[in-house]
Amino acid sequence: MRTSLHPGSTVYQPQPQGLKLVSSQEDNMPIELKEYDPGPFFDEMMAGKNRARPLAKEIIGLFRKMDSGELATRQDAANLAIKEMGITFTVYNENDGMIDRNWPFDIVxxxxxxxxxxxxxxxxxxxxxxxxxxxxxxxxxxxxxxxxxxxxxxxxxxxxxxxxxxxxxxxxxxxxxxxxxxxxxxxxxxxxxxxxxxxxxxxxxxxxxxxxxxxxxxxxxxxxxxxxxxxxxxxxxxxxxxxxxxxxxxxxxxxxxxxxxxxxxxxxxxxxxxxxxxxxxxxxxxxxxxxxxxxxxxxxxxxxxxxxxxxxxxxxxxxxxxxxxxxxxxxxxxxxxxxxxxxxxxxxxxxxxxxxxxxxxxxxxxxxxxxxxPGIPNVPTYRCMYPEERQYVLDHLEDLVIKPANESGGYGMLIGPRSTKAERKTFAGLIKKNPRNYIAQPTLxxxxxxxxxxxxxxxxxxxxxxxxxxxxxxxxxxxxxxxxxxxxxxxxxxxxxxxxxxxxxxxxxxx
Amino acid sequence: MLSRVAENIYWLARYVERAENTARLIRVNSHLVLDTPSGIAPGWEPLVDITGLRLQFETVEREPNERNIVRFLIGDAHNHGSILSSLAAARENCRTVREVLPRSSWEKLNELYLFAKENVQSGLTKSGRDDFLDGIISGSQQLVGLLGSVMYRDEAWHFSRIGRNLERADMTTRIIDVRSTDLFPDDMLESRSLDTLQWISVLRSMSGYQTYRRHVAIRVSRADVLDFLFHNPLFPRSFLHCISAVDDGIGKLENSGPALRGIRALKLKLRRVNVAELSQAQLHDFIDVLQLGIIDLHNSLAATYFPPELELEETG
Structure with a gap:
């Protein structure tokens, strides 16, 4: 718990007699994993709806014992800890200058x-x-x-x-x-x-x-x-x-x-x-x-x-x-x-x-x-510098992720399946202009x-x-x-x- | 220790102390105003001069009334000396020296800054003001206590102690200065008792009332209070005690010759004057002399230990 510096905030408030001290239980449903659906993706914890992988049995078991209110409470406690420990990262924004944001963290x-x-x-x-x-x-x-x-x-x-x-x-x-x-x-x-x-x-x-x-x-x-x-x-x-x-x-x-x-x-x-x-x-x-x-x-x-x-x-x-x-x-x-x-x-x-x-x-x-x-494989990668691979990329822009050679932080990319026709046209131009600067990979x-x-x-x-x-x-x-x-x-x-x-x-x- | 780090720690300590003492300053004035019959009370405007911020005040606020002045001193982002700005600056300084300070000190300072930021609105209301100021003062004391109990006594410690005590010496003179305006005509009947009440208020604002009563005198008199606040060697907020701590800290550093000469000069100035005998006008002038001495001392510290100021190239 955070100890408040504010002396007024620790005032003891007596509860009215006759009222049951029950937190509003109607709002707090048990955590349901029956509806949890990762779709076509590999989920690291769940092998299917309501079916935990062996290594996740215990943690999923713990979730099943919690109600949703407790889950949110623990997430709040983590956010508070991050705020108090001052774990931050800095983003720079033209309007607001430097902003120090609390590090976004998920408890699971x-x-x-x-x-x-x-x-x-x-x-x-x-x-x-x-x-x-x-x-x-x-x-x-x-x-x-x-x-x-x-x-x-x-x-x-x-x-x-x-x-x-x-x-x-x-x-x-x-x-x-x-x-x-x-x-x-x-x-x-x-x-x-x-x-x-x-x-x-x-x-x-x-x-x-x-x-x-x-x-x-x-x-x-x-x-x-x-x-x-x-x-x-x-x-x-x-x-x-x-x-x-x-x-x-x-x-x-x-x-x-x-x-x-x-x-x-x-x-x-x-x-x-x-x-x-x-x-x-x-x-x-x-x-x-x-x-x-x-x-x-x-x-x-x-x-x-x-x-x-x-x-x-x-x-x-x-x-x-x-x-x-x-x-x-x-x-x-x-x-x-x-x-x-x-x-x-x-x-x-x-x-x-x-x-x-x-x-x-x-x-x-x-x-x-x-x-x-190689002990760990590379993601299959098309190198636009090679004419054959380039042609494949240009023909399949809609299915591929296009990345420039030297950008980091996810900037300057084209995610084919979510791109507009105009964006694809722009990228086709960029690739033809400087093929060595681009690679393409299937969307993973x-x-x-x-x-x-x-x-x-x-x-x-x-x-x-x-x-x-x-x-x-x-x-x-x-x-x-x-x-x-x-x-x-x-x-x-x-x-x-x-x-x-x-x-x-x-x-x-x-x- | 890096020169830049020394400078940041020094300022970190000064800013925290400044926030605490600004809170004390507002608190003493609040009580002063409440204790004084209306019509006589000097109100709030003297604080603008005492903090040396008249120019800044006039650019952001029009009316020098209570509301505007308190807002200016507590939460104005344009006032670099406001409580909120001081804590923000302390936090920025702390951020750049986190690896040198105990980890929990950053957490404490961060918490204090967040407290100030989140409660500043309630601090601006008359009913919430005392709670807010108490929170600032106790938060700052917790931080100072934490450093005192866990910090390694290396140069980082010396610079934080020097910064804290230099700022405290400076702010002590400013808090006393609140009372230095002549409030009452001498022939007024109730003058004496009002006068006493107000010196009690000054003592209280510096957490020195109880000590004064136990160790100095049962009766509160101007002469004794002034002697206590300037010359007492044992009260940790007295001017003498603060600059002695600065003296001690500087003595532990290398190449301390120039700064030691500065502090000795300041001590001499204090020793030569019996403040109790000064009229209010003379006291005010003497306080100016001491504050200038503090500035000189800072300049000699900066010249010896801190990095040369950044020369920013003009861009056309």
Missing amino acids: PRIIEKHEWDRIEAGLKQRVKALNLFINDLYHEQKIIRDGVFPAEVLAESKNFRPQCVGVNPPLGVWAHICGSDLVRDADGTMYVLEDNLRVPSGVSYMLENRLVTKRVFPELFESYAPLPVDDYPTQLYEMLAALSPRNVKRPTVAVLTPGIYNSAYFEHAYLAMEMGAELVEGRDLFVDDDDCVYMRTVSGLQRVDVIYRRIDDEFMDPEAFRDDSVLGVPGLLRAWKARKVGLANAPGAGVADDKVVYAFVPEIIRYYLDEE GLSTVPTVVGQCLEPRHVDLRPFILSGRKTFVTTGGLTRVALRKGSLVVNSSQGGGSKDTWIVETDN
Whole structure:
């Protein structure tokens, strides 16, 4: 319960005698799952109307014992906890300026069995390992291009390839230290990788906070399910970063570099710095001296910084090397990194593999570098740069999702089945004009999870973003951030566009 | 500790203290107005000058009446010194230094800000005003208590203590200044008892009445109250106590030479004057001198510890 600061609000109000103290029970019906219908989609909890999957039996049983009022009460309690804990994300709106919104969260967790998760985890490690080899190759000999596995013209038009990074050998040979890969489950139950975020993926702080809130809301379920803990992440992140230190000191100075409080993920930057005991710095706090070392301005003078977890895109990171109009960055940062005087995660230029066209080649990339079959399949993807595939896309715009290569956050997409004729015409033009910039995928029937809507449970579409850390060893979060499209029928899970999130439980089962 | 972080913590502490003391200031004036026969009461307008916000007030409000002035001091978004603006600024500062402060302090401050925001309308009504002000004061005290009980005594702590006590010293002089206007002609019969009532009011507004009675004097007299509020070394809201805490905090920092010279100069100014002997007009002038001394001290702290001010390029 929230303790009010307002002294007038705790006044005891005696109940009139003779009235029964019954909350209006007529309004609070038991929760019905007979009408729960995920339609043609795979539901993570229900195998059919009123039929729970084995791993969901207990939680569904709990719902059946609750009435709808209690469900809503628990959701309200979670919302209140989020408000009080100040878990927010920032949206920028032209009329209102910066708005700090409470993090939208649904109390019903998404549950994954451990044996399935083990397979996914292995697949993610494999994928990130191959991607790091791929990035390193692109900045060195480019064998994969010479061997004809990856087309030179894709690289030539890549927006995120940084010629400034050619020939650099980052510590441990790792470029993408932190990767967030988005997974979706199709109607037949298969888990696919939808994209890999290798620039500055965000969301991990919400994964950690979601768990804290769920513990408050469903303590009774933790006893029976015992979901595997997720709170190891900040420690793993710190160790991975500390291993990049150019100096061999016991406690290297690690800093999280943020663009500032107006960034939509500022909450997360502050959160991770706090959890790691690292410094949260802005560009103006840092300074690269003539000795190529990075220093921060402190109350007792300049202090050397060993490792920077930068949450600023390449382009804005260093006005000396990249965009010279950036006021967020640190002049000379790239120079310091190339001189091996500072560790940077992710390495500049790692984003070259964060590209929807490169994505389409990841299965080939895995086979090429590791000589293994991909553990998690890609969503079938048509590459508009190839005439045959392009023609197929142009002929089937109505059935496909068209994505530009370098946008994130769900922007600049065409969802074929919901598009107008005019929109399709526009996209056909865009594709013909710059085929390399577009890929197309069949519309996936994203799986659903029961979600609180008013006083009922309704199916809503979800995806899953696990985070993979690569350093001396590789670490995968236990589960990840489950994002949910809160609007009925919607497939857009981004928090900036009406998406919310759920806690994700990896649970041991008997089979 | 980062210079920027030090500055944000310092301002965070100042803004919270400012919100609390603005609440105290409004509270003392409310009681003052209630205790004074109409026709004599100076009303609300002096608060606009005491807070140093006349210019801002005149751009947003026309009539200097009770309603407008209270609204200006409690909830006006255009008044950067209003309770709501102070708490909003404290929260923004806190947001940028969350990783340095105990997590629960952010939650407490957030709760206090939300309380102020959600109850500001009721705070503007005469019947709801006291509850609102009490909520602000107790919320701020909870935050200060929380920091005092769990915060690591590193530079972050020193900067928050310096900011809090500097602001408190400043606001103490402003609260005393409420009473510095000459209210009553000397020949008026009831002057003395009214005068006493009002000094009691000032003591109460600073939570110092009980302490004064126990440790200073049974009788409330202007001379004793002024001596207590300026020179008492043990009362935590007295000017001397506040700047001694600032002195102590600065002494724990590196490179503290210039700021220490500033604080010593301020202490000397205080020691040289026996405030009890000052007429009301002289007292008012002396308060100005102290407030200027506080500004000087702030400038020397900023020059030593805080980041250089951002030079924004002019865009054509």
